[in-house]
Amino acid sequence: MCGIFAVSGKENVLEDVFLGTFYLQHRGQQYCGISSFDGKNLKIRTHRGLVRGTFTDDLAGLDGTMAIGHTSLSDRQPIKLDSKMGEFTICFEGNIVNREALIDELKKEGHSFYTDSDIEVIAKLIAQGNDFVDGIATMAERIRGAYALVLLTKGKIYAARDKHAFRPMIIGKRNGAIAVTSESCSFVNLGFTIERDVKPGEILEIEDSKCETKKIIPSNFTQYCSFEWVYTANVASTIDGLxxxxxxxxxxxxxxxxxxxxxxxxxxxxxxxxxxxxxxxxxxxxxxxxxxxxxxxxxxxxxxxxxxxxxxxxxxxxxxxxxxxxxxxxxxxxxxxxxxxxxxxxxxxxxxxxxxxxxxxxxxxxxxxxxxxxxxxxxxxxxxxxxxxxxxxxxxxxxxxxxxxxxxxxxxxxxxxxxxxxxxxxxxxxxxx
Ligand code: SF4
CATH class of the missing domain: 3.40.50.2020 (Rossmann fold)
Incomplete structure (x- = not known):
């Protein structure tokens, strides 16, 4: 299990991404990570351990008006990749069922792998696109499984939810700042109000205080994870309207x-x-x-x-x-x-x-x-x-x-x-x- 958080605002958002990620700690306690864009560079810090215990007061030198965060049970995220579209950092929640087959296919296409993790497969598939929206759509066509992801570039954030909407993802707004998160419990103490859930298959582009739907990958059925309401999610959260x-x-x-x-x-x-x-x-x-x-x-x-x-x-x-x-x-x-x-x-x-x-x-x-x-x-x-x-x-x-x-x-x-x-x-x- 993992939790993901992304925020874009007019002022420094590091306190928001730190607390937003901290409030998702119940979704994974083994690793945590934050990536930010400070107007010039994409920076990334990941740790083994809890968000509050590992990110110190200066947030490890991170800075900027756009950032993404991750808590995890199994691996360090976000990861960073350079591509023909430029550098990006990315983290996700979910599981790619056909990962091994995809790694074999990608190796035949000339790719090398540093790990055999889902997130590296996802990042490499996205990097093949003509732009980030096209890349996310290309990735979505090839994978079988569940994902909710946030991706940070030098100037924009992209957020996407798989077409069956297994994993939760919700949008919030606060005075010109926009955030997306796995669970709305991370909005409450940060002053964000719920805008809406990310739709099944939706790809969002977030820039400054604008959040735009760039594409919806169609599907004729949803598969909301029932276990979120039974156990996984925090009681303060509302997921897909419930x-x-x-x-x-x-x-x-x-x-x-x-x-x-x-x-x-x-x-x-x-x-x-x-x-x-x-x-x-x-x-x-x-x-x-x-x-x-x-x-x-x-x-x-x-x-x-x-x-x-x-x-x-x-x-x-x-x-x-x-x-x-x-x-x-x-x-x-x-x-x-x-x-x-x-x-x-x-x-x-x-x-x-x-x-x-x-x-x-x-x-x-x-x-x-x-x-x-x-x-x-x-x-x-x-x-x-x-x-x-x-x-x-x-x-x-x-x-x-x-x-x-x-x-x-x-x-x-x-x-x-x-x-x-x-x-x-x-x-x-x-x-x-
Ligand atoms: S309902 Fe069970 S099998 Fe389906 S996504 Fe949730 S935890 Fe997994």
């Missing part, structure tokens, strides 16, 4: 209607389970209480690069609140169950140790059966609990008194979109692109 907070409450309410249970309290696996639990509580009229506190200095376990790091982060991040657990029966709401090991070895153990009476688990999405090939960090098929086990077997495995998952139909209704417009490959194991 508030993440409202979506999570809708999902929790759907669980309460379909799978009611008589318990003392509704609780969440924080943070991403909180919205689902509030929805369950409001619909069922059973009070919400926080039986686990997520320690503020822990990271998202799901976005750690190795299984050992994910297990360690999962184990340390949740602190039980004993006084709220003893002698109470509880419904625990979570966004999803990946392997089930965290629930079995950590949550259930902590609840039982603290004298819980009964544990019922309600999961906001259907059982995960397949990996994501469009740029979200999900595990291999073999690692997924639901790949081999039935719901009853998962319940036995994690050791709880009840377990239920939202249905695909309820997921679509909660997100207010026809299922045919949503990517649901995680749950169906069918890939349309």
């Amino acid at each position: 508030s993440v907070d409202i979506a999570r409450r809708n999902l929790g309410a759907a669980l309460a209607r379909r799978y009611p249970v008589d318990v003392d309290i509704v609780a969440a696996v924080p943070n991403s389970g909180i919205g689902h639990a509030i929805g369950y509580s409001q619909e069922s009229k059973i009070p919400f209480d926080d039986v686990f506190i997520k320690y503020d200095y822990a990271s998202r376990s799901y976005t750690q690069p190795t299984q050992a790091e994910r297990d360690r982060e999962a184990k340390i991040k949740l602190i039980p609140v004993p006084a709220k657990i003893a002698d109470r029966s509880v419904v625990i709401c979570d966004d999803s169950i990946v392997r089930g090991t965290q629930m079995k070895n950590d949550l259930v153990v902590k609840l039982r140790k603290n004298g819980v009476k009964q544990i019922h688990v309600r999961v906001a999405c259907p059982p995960l059966r397949a990996p994501c090939i469009y740029g979200v960090a999900t595990r291999s098929k073999e690692e997924l609990a639901a790949h081999k086990k039935s719901v009853e077997q998962i319940k036995e495995y994690i050791g709880v008194d009840g377990l239920a998952f939202n249905t695909l139909e309820d997921l679509g209704k909660a997100l207010g979109k026809p299922l045919c417009q949503l990517c649901t490959s995680c749950w169906t194991d069918e890939y349309k692109v």
